[in-house]
Amino acid sequence: MDPIDMMTTDYNCEYLGLSRLCLMENAGKSISDEIAALSTFKFSKPIKIIIFTGSGGNGGDGFVAARHLLNRGFEVQVYCLNTLDEIKSDDALANLEILMSLEPRVSRLSVDFIKDSYDLDKLDLNDSNSEFIVLDCLLGTGIKGNLRRKLRKTVELINEINGLKVAVDVPSGLDPLTGEISDIAVDADYTISFHKIKTGVKLAGEEKVGGMITCDIGIPLEAEIFVEGGDLLRLKNRNNDSHKGNNGKVLIVGGSKDYHGAPAISAKAAIATGADLTYIYTPKSAALAIKSLSEDFIVKEAKNDYLSLDDLEDILELASKVDAVLLGPGSSQNEETAKLFNVLAMKIDKPLVLDADALKLVDLSLISKKEDLIITPHLAEFKSFFRNIISNEDLSNFERTIKLDDKDNLDFRKVNDKIDSLQRVTKKIKGSIILKGKYDFIFNGNKLKINRTGNPGMTVGGTGDALAGICLSLLSQELNSFDAALLAPYLNGKAGDLAYEAQGYGFGAQDLTQYLGAVMSGLID
Numbered sequence: 001m002d003p004i005d006m007m008t009t010d011y012n013c014e015y016l017g018l019s020r021l022c023l024m025e026n027a028g029k030s031i032s033d034e035i036a037a038l039s040t041f042k043f044s045k046p047i048k049i050i051i052f053t054g055s056g057g058n059g060g061d062g063f064v065a066a067r068h069l070l071n072r073g074f075e076v077q078v079y080c081l082n083t084l085d086e087i088k089s090d091d092a093l094a095n096l097e098i099l100m101s102l103e104p105r106v107s108r109l110s111v112d113f114i115k116d117s118y119d120l121d122k123l124d125l126n127d128s129n130s131e132f133i134v135l136d137c138l139l140g141t142g143i144k145g146n147l148r149r150k151l152r153k154t155v156e157l158i159n160e161i162n163g164l165k166v167a168v169d170v171p172s173g174l175d176p177l178t179g180e181i182s183d184i185a186v187d188a189d190y191t192i193s194f195h196k197i198k199t200g201v202k203l204a205g206e207e208k209v210g211g212m213i214t215c216d217i218g219i220p221l222e223a224e225i226f227v228e229g230g231d232l233l234r235l236k237n238r239n240n241d242s243h244k245g246n247n248g249k250v251l252i253v254g255g256s257k258d259y260h261g262a263p264a265i266s267a268k269a270a271i272a273t274g275a276d277l278t279y280i281y282t283p284k285s286a287a288l289a290i291k292s293l294s295e296d297f298i299v300k301e302a303k304n305d306y307l308s309l310d311d312l313e314d315i316l317e318l319a320s321k322v323d324a325v326l327l328g329p330g331s332s333q334n335e336e337t338a339k340l341f342n343v344l345a346m347k348i349d350k351p352l353v354l355d356a357d358a359l360k361l362v363d364l365s366l367i368s369k370k371e372d373l374i375i376t377p378h379l380a381e382f383k384s385f386f387r388n389i390i391s392n393e394d395l396s397n398f399e400r401t402i403k404l405d406d407k408d409n410l411d412f413r414k415v416n417d418k419i420d421s422l423q424r425v426t427k428k429i430k431g432s433i434i435l436k437g438k439y440d441f442i443f444n445g446n447k448l449k450i451n452r453t454g455n456p457g458m459t460v461g462g463t464g465d466a467l468a469g470i471c472l473s474l475l476s477q478e479l480n481s482f483d484a485a486l487l488a489p490y491l492n493g494k495a496g497d498l499a500y501e502a503q504g505y506g507f508g509a510q511d512l513t514q515y516l517g518a519v520m521s522g523l524i525d
């Protein structure tokens with residue numbers, strides 16, 4: 001599991017009512033269970049457990065483990081690399097405070113603080129009379145950059161120790177995503193991972209991480225599959241020094257004589273979710289109306305009253321200047337527009353979103369290998385889009401699997417088989433698919449997410465255009481296609497829920513876009 005997926009899953013637990021403090025307790029308890037099993041297997045007499053802790057959640061796991069190990073009869077020595085003031089995780093701090101409150105000591109616990117690197121010179125662990133296991137709780141999934149001095153020296157010290165070394169979650173110093181060691185990492189005999197083995201640990205292999213042990217810490221499948229507030233961690237932080245255009249330039253190609261509102265709603269949603277510059281390329285018949293809707297739009301007029309190949313060069317030139325392109329909103333299904341969209345889909349080498357009419361006009365074979373692509377069909381559009389490459393049987397299987405019963409349970413009784421059967425269809429393209437419905441299903445390769453936000457008021461015209469605009473905006477801000485695709489319906493639905501709270505079912509897509517900024521900034525739970 002990638003570190004970002006693990007972090008978002010942990011935070012999503014909070015949104016489901018399961019606190020991270022509780023997860024940390026489960027993590028610490030499972031470390032103690034595993035250590036007890038290892039010590040029985042490896043040693044003939046009671047041993048000492050030495051725990052090195054850092055300033056984040058990984059250190060917190062160590063503090064909890066210390067408590068449980070004491071109760072199992074082990075002697076426990078904790079070496080904290082940080083003072084209480086320096087502990088960054090509230091949950092870790094709460095658990096360290098518990099250890100500090102156990103005075104005068106009646107159990108066999110010692111807690112020492114390593115103030116600077118010189119303190120480490122004074123530790124001579126190999127001289128200890130008893131046999132021992134060393135627990136590395138310095139850094140887990142939160143590692144950033146090269147190890148700072150004191151931590152680096154601690155890793156060196158751990159590696160020189162004769163005792164059995166057990167890394168918690170990730171051997172400190174090893175990149176939890178790539179498995180690379182840029183400088184030095186704990187040379188572990190075993191690595192205990194929580195929930196799932198981290199991608200980097202798996203990639204590094206047993207030679208670097210030792211035997212791999214996975215512990216369940218009570219995270220429900222739903223925390224991983226549902227899109228929740230924790231997934232907002234996937235958004236990129238804005239650089240304080242950034243200037244106009246650094247946070248996304250987007251191009252929307254759409255609109256027609258009858259539909260000028262659709263590209264305008266997409267554009268409003270793109271701006272509301274952070275895009276800096278928004279270009280709209282639209283037929284003459286729609287251009288003036290769109291211009292009048294916002295001073296924020298930069299509107300370029302097509303050559304004719306509908307989009308056609310005559311516009312190809314102009315659009316490609318604009319596309320070369322932006323970070324992401326959306327084809328489709330309100331374009332209608334003109335034959336000439338179909339020709340244009342198919343050539344654009346092939347030639348545009350920027351992240352691309354295909355929505356509404358573009359889905360009906362663009363041939364799947366032209367975009368099936370494009371990775372930075374999002375398509376946003378509802379079920380009927382999905383079936384029609386895939387009709388030429390997928391058997392009717394596969395499509396009806398697909399429909400049956402995602403169908404809801406009268407209790408709103410997904411037909412997921414044999415979860416893995418069901419997911420496999422969905423992905424046999426969706427893996428036909430390399431990009432991401434947002435299958436819109438009461439619950440939105442988001443697919444990409446082996447990944448699946450389900451979004452639960454939104455309400456029946458969102459059947460109003462334009463909410464799909466808003467969704468496409470959000471996808472576009474997030475892609476332009478350098479999110480990968482899956483992250484953009486899973487966050488877009490979450491943000492759209494959440495904004496829709498706020499619009500419903502304010503206006504009941506009397507809200508339109510334009511009203512919804514006004515809440516997007518606050519939802520995206522995490523200002524509203």
Ligand SMILES: NC(=O)C1=CN([C@@H]2O[C@H](COP(=O)(O)OP(=O)(O)OC[C@H]3O[C@@H](n4cnc5c(N)ncnc54)[C@H](O)[C@@H]3O)[C@@H](O)[C@H]2O)[C@@H](O)CC1
Nearest residue numbers: 010020024056057058088139140141142143144146148169
């Ligand atoms: N999030 C959760 O709900 C859970 C997290 N758990 C544990 O928490 C860990 C993740 O916690 P965190 O996100 O706090 O991250 P970490 O505990 O991995 O470390 C983050 C801390 O280390 C410091 N740090 C980062 N890079 C450094 C470097 N190169 N040199 C020196 N110091 C550095 C940071 O300033 C920060 O204070 C997981 O690996 C796991 O062990 C478990 O408790 C299970 C539940």
Ligand SMILES: [K+]
Nearest residue numbers: 136139168170
């Ligand atoms: K660790």
